[in-house]
Amino acid sequence: MVIDIMVNDKIRKICILGSTGSIGTQTLEVIAEHSDLFEAYVLTAGSNADLLIRQAKQFRPQCVVIADESKYDYVREALKDEPIQVYAGADALCQVVQMGPVDIVLTALVGFSGLRPTISAIEAGKPIALANKETLVVAGELITRLCLEHKVPLLPVDSEHSAIFQSLMGEVSPIEKLILTASGGPFRTFTLDELQGVTPAQALKHPNWDMGAKITIDSASMMNKGFEVIEARWLFDVTPEKIQVVVHPQSILHSAVQFEDGAVKGQMGMPDMRVPIQLALSYPFRLRSSFPRIDWWDMKNLTFEKPDPEKFRCLQMAYEAIKMGGNAACIVNAANEVANLAFRQERCSFLRMADVIGETLQRMPHQEKPSLQDYLDCDSESRRMAEDIIKNTPRSIGLRSTEH
Ligand code: NDP
Ligand code: MG
Numbered sequence: 001m002v003i004d005i006m007v008n009d010k011i012r013k014i015c016i017l018g019s020t021g022s023i024g025t026q027t028l029e030v031i032a033e034h035s036d037l038f039e040a041y042v043l044t045a046g047s048n049a050d051l052l053i054r055q056a057k058q059f060r061p062q063c064v065v066i067a068d069e070s071k072y073d074y075v076r077e078a079l080k081d082e083p084i085q086v087y088a089g090a091d092a093l094c095q096v097v098q099m100g101p102v103d104i105v106l107t108a109l110v111g112f113s114g115l116r117p118t119i120s121a122i123e124a125g126k127p128i129a130l131a132n133k134e135t136l137v138v139a140g141e142l143i144t145r146l147c148l149e150h151k152v153p154l155l156p157v158d159s160e161h162s163a164i165f166q167s168l169m170g171e172v173s174p175i176e177k178l179i180l181t182a183s184g185g186p187f188r189t190f191t192l193d194e195l196q197g198v199t200p201a202q203a204l205k206h207p208n209w210d211m212g213a214k215i216t217i218d219s220a221s222m223m224n225k226g227f228e229v230i231e232a233r234w235l236f237d238v239t240p241e242k243i244q245v246v247v248h249p250q251s252i253l254h255s256a257v258q259f260e261d262g263a264v265k266g267q268m269g270m271p272d273m274r275v276p277i278q279l280a281l282s283y284p285f286r287l288r289s290s291f292p293r294i295d296w297w298d299m300k301n302l303t304f305e306k307p308d309p310e311k312f313r314c315l316q317m318a319y320e321a322i323k324m325g326g327n328a329a330c331i332v333n334a335a336n337e338v339a340n341l342a343f344r345q346e347r348c349s350f351l352r353m354a355d356v357i358g359e360t361l362q363r364m365p366h367q368e369k370p371s372l373q374d375y376l377d378c379d380s381e382s383r384r385m386a387e388d389i390i391k392n393t394p395r396s397i398g399l400r401s402t403e404h
Pocket of ligand 1: 017018019020021022023024044045046047048049067107108109110111113131132133134157158159209210211212213214215273
């Protein structure tokens with residue numbers, strides 16, 4: 001289907017879930033660079049009404065959705081002279097993804113909020129360009145099964161998974177191992193003691209990537225890499241033992257595949273999300289781009305290290321969640337969303353985030369084969385539990401740095 005669209009020279013109409021975020025705005029840059037091939041057909045925001053309005057005036061989509069219903073009148077009033085439909089609320093997200101003319105849904109919502117709209121898009125047979133990894137973390141088994149049932153392609157946007165996808169192009173032989181690279185984040189060289197007192201401001205400064213706040217914190221704790229292990233498990237149907245995380249601080253090798261003859265194929269490039277975004281929209285073709293190129297004389301050294309399991313317990317927890325299966329990863333994701341936000345609001349220390357996730361996972365009942373409703377219930381219950389754990393943590397344990 002995707003191939004037909006390009007061959008027929010038809011403009012691809014894109015629905016961007018989360019157009020006001022880091023991935024969403026970069027997707028619009030790609031669309032602007034290739035306005036002869038792509039059209040922003042649907043734009044959606046959580047609550048950033050002003051940016052959504054500016055984007056709507058510039059890209060003139062068919063419709064926009066503001067998830068925060070209290071902003072509906074404001075957006076509608078601002079766009080009253082434009083031929084653009086305005087909707088509000090979470091349910092509207094599930095409806096717009098199904099609009100007949102939409103060719104691809106790019107999911108760039110953050111966290112669990114992406115699950116229902118993604119399922120809705122799959123049920124309508126829309127190809128998915130997947131940035132919102134939490135959807136696969138929470139319900140990978142359900143999502144991949146639905147994609148097979150509805151014959152829907154799931155195209156990775158996450159740079160590592162796009163790199164693996166690119167390394168697999170043209171290959172028919174089995175995978176021996178996936179090499180998932182990680183920058184190691186801003187705290188790669190910190191000792192455990194130094195990690196005790198790190199602040200949200202320090203964690204929000206990622207060395208190589210400019211991303212939304214939630215994923216930047218997940219990168220600092222390496223929960224993001226844990227989620228990417230789960231994402232890879234579902235996207236490429238490999239067992240966790242075959243996924244090796246390798247810290248590569250320069251973020252030039254975006255990930256690689258090792259085959260059974262020992263050959264390793266990887267994809268390299270500057271750290272720029274517009275490259276995987278563009279490929280997910282144009283697949284199977286590569287389009288020209290003006291994005292920065294590698295300057296080989298600048299590449300003094302590319303280094304590779306083992307991740308430290310003591311410092312980055314979240315990574316290990318993701319492997320455990322895959323082994324446990326069922327609702328385990330859903331619990332880890334929900335507890336992480338709560339702990340991540342609490343850390344940003346200075347209600348939970350950096351290292352305490354892993355404790356909160358681990359304790360929630362221990363206390364929540366395990367379910368082997370959850371339905372969609374079970375995932376929704378499990379998510380809410382895990383959030384409540386994680387909040388309780390944070391509230392009941394003595395501040396001296398939870399927030400060492402602000403105690404005095
Ligand atoms: P941002 O926080 O920058 O953007 C999130 C987008 O989703 C915004 O448009 C936001 O709207 C919207 N949104 C947030 N919550 C809701 C909600 N409850 N209902 C509806 N809309 C909502 O995130 P990123 O762009 O960084 O990340 C998006 C996804 O892509 C994440 O899953 C992340 O893990 C993944 N990803 C991101 C990468 C990156 O480089 N940024 C790299 C690889 C993957 P508003 O602006 O109004 O708040
Ligand atoms: Mg990534």
